[in-house]
Amino acid sequence: MSEVLVLVDHVDGEVKKVAFELLTAARRLGEPSAVVVGEPGVAAKLNDVLRTYGAAKVYAAESAEAGQYLVTPSVDVLAELVGSVSPVAVLLPASVDGKEIAGRLAVRTGAGLLSEAVDLDGEGVASHSLFGGGYVAKAKVVKGAPVVTVLPGAIEAEQAEGAAAEHAVEVPAPDATKSARITGREPVEGGDRPELTEASVVVSGGRGVGSAESFEVVEKLADSLGAAVGASRAAVDSGFYPHQFQVGQTGKTVSPQLYIALGISGAIQHRAGMQTSKTIVAVNKDTEAPIFEIADFGVVGDLFAVAPQLADEIGKR
Ligand code: FAD
Numbered sequence: 359m360s361e362v363l364v365l366v367d368h369v370d371g372e373v374k375k376v377a378f379e380l381l382t383a384a385r386r387l388g389e390p391s392a393v394v395v396g397e398p399g400v401a402a403k404l405n406d407v408l409r410t411y412g413a414a415k416v417y418a419a420e421s422a423e424a425g426q427y428l429v430t431p432s433v434d435v436l437a438e439l440v441g442s443v444s445p446v447a448v449l450l451p452a453s454v455d456g457k458e459i460a461g462r463l464a465v466r467t468g469a470g471l472l473s474e475a476v477d478l479d480g481e482g483v484a485s486h487s488l489f490g491g492g493y494v495a496k497a498k499v500v501k502g503a504p505v506v507t508v509l510p511g512a513i514e515a516e517q518a519e520g521a522a523a524e525h526a527v528e529v530p531a532p533d534a535t536k537s538a539r540i541t542g543r544e545p546v547e548g549g550d551r552p553e554l555t556e557a558s559v560v561v562s563g564g565r566g567v568g569s570a571e572s573f574e575v576v577e578k579l580a581d582s583l584g585a586a587v588g589a590s591r592a593a594v595d596s597g598f599y600p601h602q603f604q605v606g607q608t609g610k611t612v613s614p615q616l617y618i619a620l621g622i623s624g625a626i627q628h629r630a631g632m633q634t635s636k637t638i639v640a641v642n643k644d645t646e647a648p649i650f651e652i653a654d655f656g657v658v659g660d661l662f663a664v665a666p667q668l669a670d671e672i673g674k675r
C-alpha cells in the first residue's frame with residue numbers, strides 16, 4: 359500500500375492532538391508513516407501512542423541537534439523521505455512551523471502545495487473554507503507528492519491499530535550559517551490553559567472587552583470551560599492581551615469544537631482565523647454586528663452581564 363508521510367508535531371515528549379488528526383486523514387489515502395524529528399530517544403517514547411492512531415511505520419529522525427534548529431531539520435528529513443519512499447502525500451499541521459516546512463518542502467521537491475485544508479478525501483482532494491465559511495473550495499495537487507497542511511481541529515481523530523515499525527532516518531547536519539537556531543524556550547503566560555490552536559474550546563475577547571484588566575472576564579469563562587483564550591487584533595493592538603493570542607488573518611487560525619466571541623464585531627480578517635469552528639457563539643450588544651452572520655448561537659447583550667453568568671452556571675455543573 360502507498361505510504362503517506364505525516365510530520366508529527368510533538369513537544370516535551372507529548373504528541374500534539376493534530377498529529378492524530380493527520381494520521382486519521384492519512385489512512386484515507388494509504389498507509390500512514392509517522393515522521394518524528396527530534397532528539398535521540400524521542401521516537402521510542404512516542405511510538406505507543408502513534409501506534410494507537412494507525413501509524414504503520416515510525417521514521418525516527420533523531421540527532422542531538424535536530425531539536426535545536428527551527429524548521430530546517432524537518433525539511434531535510436522529509437525531502438529525503440519523499441525521494442526514497444515516493445509517498446502519495448505528505449501531511450503537516452497548518453501551524454506556523456508546519457506551514458513554513460510545507461512551503462520549503464514543496465519548493466525542494468517540486469511538488470504542489472495545498473495550505474490550511476479543512477478536509478481531505480481518499481482521492482487527495484482537499485477542502486478549503488473561504489469567505490467566512492460561505493464557500494468551500496476543493497483542490498487537488500497534480501504535480502509531485504502533494505504537500506498538504508491541515509488545520510488543527512478540522513478533522514476528528516479516530517483510533518486504529520498500526521504496526522508502528524520503527525525505522526531510523528539520518529538527519530543531515532544543519533548548516534549553521536543558514537539555519538535559525540533556537541536559543542531558549544520559555545513558558546508563556548497562560549501556560550496552564552490549552553494551546554490556542556489545539557484547544558477544543560476557545561473563548562476570545564475583542565475591543566468590546568474594553569481594557570486589559572477586564573480580560574479577566576474572558577479568562578474566567580475560558581477557565582470554567584477548560585478553554586484557551588484568544589483575542590481580536592483590535593484587542594491586541596489596544597494592549598488588552600498579548601499578540602501570541604491573536605486570532606485571525608494575521609494571527610492564529612483555530613478550528614475548535616466551540617468558539618465563543620465576546621465583544622468582537624466579526625471583521626473578515628477575524629473570521630479568517632475562526633470561521634471553521636464547529637459551533638460559534640457570539641455575545642455582542644449590537645444586533646447588527648457581522649459576527650452574528652456566522653454565529654450558530656447569538657446573544658445580544660452586554661458581555662459583562664452574560665459571560666460571568668455563563669461561567670457561574672458552568673461552574674455549578
Ligand atoms: P471592533 O470591530 O471595534 O468591535 C468591537 C465589538 O464589541 C463591537 O461589535 C461592539 O458592538 C462590541 N461591544 C462593545 N462593548 C460591548 C459589550 N460591553 N458587550 C458586548 N459587545 C460589546 N483582526 C483580527 O481580529 N485578527 C486579525 O488577524 C486581523 N488581521 C488584520 C489584517 C489586516 C491586513 C487588516 C487590515 C485588519 C486585520 N484585522 C484583524 C482587523 C480587523 O479588520 C478588525 O479591525 C478587528 O478584527 C476588529 O476587532 P474587534 O471586533 O475586537 O473590534
